[in-house]
Amino acid sequence: MGLYLEVQMRYLLAASALLLATSVSAEPFENCPAKAFLTQGTVPSTYSVNLVTGDYQVLASTMGVKSGINALGYNSQDNYAYGWSYQHNLPVRIHNEFNVEPLKVDNVSGVDFYVGDVSTNDNKYYVYRRGATAGLFSIDLDASSQSFLKMEQVVDGATLDMDIADMAFHPYTDLAYSVDHSGYLLEIDVRTGTATKLDHVGTTAGFGAAYFDADGNLYMGRNRDGAIYRINIDSGIYQAEFFAKGPSSSTNDGFRCAQAPVIGISNTDLDFGDAPDTYGTSIANNGARHGLSHKNVFYLGEHVDGESDASIDPLSDDNNGDKKDDDGVQFATNIVESSKAIAVVKASTTGYLNAWIDLDQNGQFDDNDQVVKDLKVKMGNQYVYMPIPAGVKSGETWARFRFSESDGIQAVGGASNGEVEDYKVELIESKATVATYPSSNSWTTLAFEDNWPHEGDYDMNDLVVHMRTSVWSKTSGVTQVNMKGEISAVGASYHNGFAVRLPGVKRDQVDVENIEYLVNGQPVDFEPLETGRDEAIFILTYNLWDYVGSGELCKYYRTEDGCGSDIQMNFSARIPMKEPVQANLNGVFDPFLFATPGAWHGGHFATTPGRSYEIHLKNYAPTEAFDQSLFDAPGDDASAPDNSFFFTTAKGMPWALEIGTRWDHPQEYTDIGHAYPYFASWALSNGWANQDWYLNNNANAPLLFID
Amino acid sequence: MNKSITALSMTLFLVACGQNGSNNQPNDTGAASAAPNLGAALPEATDTKTLDISKSFSFDTARLIDIEFDIESARNSAADVSICTDYSEVGAEFDINFNTCALNGKLDNGAFNHSMLLTNDKESVVAVVLFQDAEMIPLYREFTVDSNQRNKADGSVQRVIVWK
Numbered sequence: 001m002g003l004y005l006e007v008q009m010r011y012l013l014a015a016s017a018l019l020l021a022t023s024v025s026a027e028p029f030e031n032c033p034a035k036a037f038l039t040q041g042t043v044p045s046t047y048s049v050n051l052v053t054g055d056y057q058v059l060a061s062t063m064g065v066k067s068g069i070n071a072l073g074y075n076s077q078d079n080y081a082y083g084w085s086y087q088h089n090l091p092v093r094i095h096n097e098f099n100v101e102p103l104k105v106d107n108v109s110g111v112d113f114y115v116g117d118v119s120t121n122d123n124k125y126y127v128y129r130r131g132a133t134a135g136l137f138s139i140d141l142d143a144s145s146q147s148f149l150k151m152e153q154v155v156d157g158a159t160l161d162m163d164i165a166d167m168a169f170h171p172y173t174d175l176a177y178s179v180d181h182s183g184y185l186l187e188i189d190v191r192t193g194t195a196t197k198l199d200h201v202g203t204t205a206g207f208g209a210a211y212f213d214a215d216g217n218l219y220m221g222r223n224r225d226g227a228i229y230r231i232n233i234d235s236g237i238y239q240a241e242f243f244a245k246g247p248s249s250s251t252n253d254g255f256r257c258a259q260a261p262v263i264g265i266s267n268t269d270l271d272f273g274d275a276p277d278t279y280g281t282s283i284a285n286n287g288a289r290h291g292l293s294h295k296n297v298f299y300l301g302e303h304v305d306g307e308s309d310a311s312i313d314p315l316s317d318d319n320n321g322d323k324k325d326d327d328g329v330q331f332a333t334n335i336v337e338s339s340k341a342i343a344v345v346k347a348s349t350t351g352y353l354n355a356w357i358d359l360d361q362n363g364q365f366d367d368n369d370q371v372v373k374d375l376k377v378k379m380g381n382q383y384v385y386m387p388i389p390a391g392v393k394s395g396e397t398w399a400r401f402r403f404s405e406s407d408g409i410q411a412v413g414g415a416s417n418g419e420v421e422d423y424k425v426e427l428i429e430s431k432a433t434v435a436t437y438p439s440s441n442s443w444t445t446l447a448f449e450d451n452w453p454h455e456g457d458y459d460m461n462d463l464v465v466h467m468r469t470s471v472w473s474k475t476s477g478v479t480q481v482n483m484k485g486e487i488s489a490v491g492a493s494y495h496n497g498f499a500v501r502l503p504g505v506k507r508d509q510v511d512v513e514n515i516e517y518l519v520n521g522q523p524v525d526f527e528p529l530e531t532g533r534d535e536a537i538f539i540l541t542y543n544l545w546d547y548v549g550s551g552e553l554c555k556y557y558r559t560e561d562g563c564g565s566d567i568q569m570n571f572s573a574r575i576p577m578k579e580p581v582q583a584n585l586n587g588v589f590d591p592f593l594f595a596t597p598g599a600w601h602g603g604h605f606a607t608t609p610g611r612s613y614e615i616h617l618k619n620y621a622p623t624e625a626f627d628q629s630l631f632d633a634p635g636d637d638a639s640a641p642d643n644s645f646f647f648t649t650a651k652g653m654p655w656a657l658e659i660g661t662r663w664d665h666p667q668e669y670t671d672i673g674h675a676y677p678y679f680a681s682w683a684l685s686n687g688w689a690n691q692d693w694y695l696n697n698n699a700n701a702p703l704l705f706i707d
Numbered sequence: 708m709n710k711s712i713t714a715l716s717m718t719l720f721l722v723a724c725g726q727n728g729s730n731n732q733p734n735d736t737g738a739a740s741a742a743p744n745l746g747a748a749l750p751e752a753t754d755t756k757t758l759d760i761s762k763s764f765s766f767d768t769a770r771l772i773d774i775e776f777d778i779e780s781a782r783n784s785a786a787d788v789s790i791c792t793d794y795s796e797v798g799a800e801f802d803i804n805f806n807t808c809a810l811n812g813k814l815d816n817g818a819f820n821h822s823m824l825l826t827n828d829k830e831s832v833v834a835v836v837l838f839q840d841a842e843m844i845p846l847y848r849e850f851t852v853d854s855n856q857r858n859k860a861d862g863s864v865q866r867v868i869v870w871k
Contacts, residue, residue, distance in 0.1 A: 330804070330805035330806055331805060332787075332789055332803070332805045332835070332837055333787040333789065333811060333837060334787070334811045334812070334813075336813070339785075339813075339839065340839050340841075342787065342837050344803075344805060381802065383837065383841070383845070385839075385841045431813060432812070433810065433811070433812030433813070433819075433821055434810070434811045434812065435809065435810050435821065435822075435823055435824075436808065436809055436810070436811075437769075437809065437823075437824050438769075438809070438824075438825075438826050439791075439792065439806065439807040439808060439809055440806050440807075440808065441806035441807065442807065444768075444769075444826070455756060458755040458756065473821075586771065586822070586823075586824045587769060587824045617765070617766075618764075618765050618766055619763070619765050638762075640762075645762050645763075648762055651758060651759045651760060652758075652759065652760030652761055652762045652764060653755065653756075653758060653760060654766055657766055658766070658767070658768065658769075659768050660768040660769045660826030660827065660828070661768075661826065661828065671752070671754060671755050672755055673752055673753040673754055673755040673758070674752040674753075674754075677749045677750045677751065677752050677753070678749075678750060679753075679755070680750075680753035680755070680758055681750065683758055683760050683764070683766065684758060684759075684760065686760075686761055686764045687764065687766075687767065687827075691768075691827040691828070692827070692828045694768065695828065698749070700749060700752070
C-alpha cells in the first residue's frame with residue numbers, strides 16, 4: 001500500500017506539473033466502470049451507453065471545448081480517459097465530469113488524430129492516422145518513466161496503412177483490434193507497428209467507436225446508424241453479430257475500461273417521459289414511470305416501449321426501440337387562455353387518464369397545472385377537453401399525459417402499468433390563428449448550390465436544410481413567427497452561413513428583447529436578428545461548419561455514401577413582433593445562403609465576400625447587405641434586377657430550390673436530373689407536369705443519400 | 708420579390724383524385740413516405756445544365772389557398788377550426804391526423820377567413836369544427852383543393868375553399 005501511495009503521489013505531482021494551466025478539477029473515474037462512454041459531435045457531448053441494451057443517456061452536454069474530441073481510450077492504471085482535442089491539437093486527459101485537460105506534449109506529428117486507445121498493459125496512449133506524414137505514435141502515461149508524456153513515432157502511416165476510424169486494445173494482450181472500412185478485422189501489434197488482416201466480419205461501413213470487455217469481446221459502434229456489433233476475438237470466429245442500437249453520429253468515438261465485464265446495468269421494463277428533468281422525469285428525480293413487465297395492456301396510441309431511465313429532451317424515449325411510442329395524443333386545437341384546448345387521445349383499453357400542462361412555464365407540473373383528472377377513457381380515439389384558465393401567457397412549454405389502470409396518479413412517481421407521454425406544446429395568445437407550413441410534423445427542404453455566380457454540379461447538396469414554420473396572426477397582423485429546422489447536409493468546402501429574411505418586416509418592428517433562438521437546445525452567442533439593417537434578417541448561423549462535421553473517412557457532412565450521421569445541428573427560433581405587423585408571411589419566407597465573413601469563397605473573389613455574397617431562391621431579391629455589383633461579375637448568373645429576375649442562369653436554372661417535403665437529396669456529385677429523372681419534365685413544363693417529381697418513388701434510389 | 712406574388716402568377720394543374728387524403732402522406736418524422744424506387748421504369752436522366760427553363764418559372768412546389776368559411780350552424784357557439792391534410796373517412800366522421808394541420812384558429816361567429824400554403828402533392832384537405840361545448844357534435848367537410856379557382860385581375864389564378 002505504501003509503495004502504491006508513493007507512486008500515486010509521485011504521479012500526481014509530476015502530472016500536475018505537466019498539465020497546462022487550467023482551473024478544472026481533475027478527479028478520476030470510479031474504478032473500472034462497466035459503462036461505455038461515447039463522445040459525439042463537432043462540439044462534443046458525452047453519453048453513457050449500456051452495451052447490453054443500447055440504452056443511452058447524456059452525461060455531459062459540453063466538454064468545455066469548441067471542437068471535437070476523438071481517439072478516445074480508458075487507462076485502467078490511473079482511471080482517467082485520454083483523447084485527442086482538435087481545438088488544442090494535443091492529447092487531453094478526461095476526468096470524471098468529462099472536462100478535458102490538455103497535456104503538455106510536443107505533438108511531433110503536427111496533425112490531429114481520430115484513431116486511438118490506451119494500451120492496458122504498457123500504460124501508453126497510442127494514436128494513429130494513415131498517410132506518410134502521419135502514422136502510429138505512442139505517448140507514455142507512466143509518470144515514473146523517463147519518457148513520460150513523450151510522443152514517439154512507432155511507424156509512419158504509409159508503411160502501416162489502415163483505413164480505420166477507431167481501434168481498441170484487448171484487455172489482456174498487447175494487441176489492438178479494429179474493423180476497416182471494407183469490413184476486415186485487423187489485429188494491430190503496436191510494438192512492431194504491423195497489422196494482420198484476420199477475416200471479413202460480415203458487415204461494412206465506418207465503425208467510429210470500439211470497446212473491449214473482460215471476456216475478449218470487441219464492440220464496434222457504427223457511425224451512420226449507431227448499430228453496435230460484437231465480435232468475440234478470443235473465439236477465433238470473427239463474424240460480427242448485431243448486439244444493440246446506440247446513438248449515431250459521423251463524429252463518434254468511445255472509451256471503456258476493457259477489464260470490466262459487460263453487464264445489464266438495469267432493466268428496460270419501465271416507461272419514462274422525456275420532458276426536462278425539472279418536471280420530474282428521470283429516476284433520480286422520482287420521474288413519472290410505468291411498469292411494463294406483466295404484459296402491460298394499458299398504453300396510449302399503438303405502442304409503448306421501455307427504457308432503463310428517462311431519455312431527457314432533446315433525447316426522447318420516442319426514439320428508443322424499433323417503433324415510435326409517443327403516439328397517443330394529438331392536439332386538435334390551439335392551446336389558448338380562457339378556452340378549452342381539445343386533444344384526440346387514443347387509448348388501448350378502458351383506463352384512467354391524467355394530464356398536466358405547465359401553464360405558468362415554471363418548469364414544473366404544479367397542482368393547478370392539472371388539466372385532466374382521473375378521466376375514464378375508452379378504447380380507441382376520443383376528444384378530450386382541457387380547460388385553460390385566463391392569464392396564461394404565450395410560449396413553449398410541456399404537457400404530460402399518463403394513462404393507467406389506476407386512478408389518482410400524480411405528475412411524478414411510479415405506476416404499476418400504463419404509459420407516460422410528454423409533449424412540447426405551444427401556448428398561443430388569445431384569438432390568434434396559427435398557419436403552419438408544411439405542418440407540425442412535416443418538413444420542407446431548402447437545397448443550395450454554393451458556387452454562384454458560376455454554375456455548380458447541380459447535386460443540390462452544398463447546403464440542405466429541413467424547415468418548418470408557423471405564423472401567428474390576428475386580424476390586425478402578424479404577431480409572431482416561429483422557425484424550426486435541421487441541417488441535413490453540407491456538401492461544400494466553402495464556409496457558408498444561413499439566414500432568413502422576413503419579407504415586409506422591418507427590424508425595428510421585431511421585439512428583439514424577447515427573441516428566443518436555440519441551436520441544439522442552447523442559446524447562441526451572437527445577436528441573431530442582424531444588427532445595422534433596416535430589414536428583419538435572421539441569422540441562423542454565420543458558419544455551418546461550426547456545428548457540423550464531416551466525420552472520419554468523409555469529406556463532407558451527409559452527402560457521401562457510407563458517411564451517414566445523425567443530424568448535428570437543429571435550430572428553433574421564436575420571433576415576436578412589438579405590435580401586429582401587416583406583412584404577407586407564409587411558407588419559408590426568404591431563406592438564403594451567405595459567405596461566412598472572413599472565409600475564402602473561391603478564386604473569383606479577390607477578397608473574402610462575407611455578407612455581401614448571398615444566394616436566394618430564384619427570383620427573390622437579395623437583402624440590403626448584398627453587393628449589387630456582383631450581378632455584373634463574370635459567371636453564369638443572368639439576373640436582371642430591373643425585371644425582377646434574380647439568381648437565375650440565362651437558361652432559367654436556380655442556385656436554390658425549395659421542395660415541399662423532407663427531401664432525400666442526391667449523393668455527392670450526382671446531378672438532380674439523374675437522381676430525380678422527372679425533375680427535367682417538371683421544370684420544362686413550368687410546373688405543370690410531374691408535380692410529385694421529388695418523392696422517393698419517383699427517384700433513382702441508389703443515387704440518393706438516405707439516412 | 709414577394710414569393711406569394713410569384714406563386715400566384717404560376718398556373719398549376721392538379722387533378723382532383725376523389726380519394727380521402729393525399730396520396731403521399733408524411734410519416735411520423737415528416738419524411739416522404741413513398742417507397743424508394745429500386746428499379747421501376749423511370750424516364751431517361753437529363754443533365755440539368757442542358758435544360759432551358761422560363762426565367763419567370765420559380766420552381767415552387769406549393770400553392771397558396773384562400774379560406775372563406777361562414778358556417779351558419781356554428782354562428783352562435785364558440786368553436787375552433789382546423790384544416791389538415793392526412794385523414795380518412797370513418798362513417799359520418801373523419802379520422803384526422805392533427806399533426807398534419809396547416810391552419811388552427813377560432814371561428815368568429817361562424818366565420819373564418821385566412822390563407823394557407825399547401826404543397827403540390829396534397830390534393831385535398833379536411834376542415835373540422837370543434838365546439839367548445841363537448842356535447843356538440845363536431846362538423847367536418849372535405850375539400851378538393853383545386854376544384855374552386857378564381858381568375859384574378861392580373862390574369863393569375865387563385866385557389867379558394869369555401870364553406871358556407
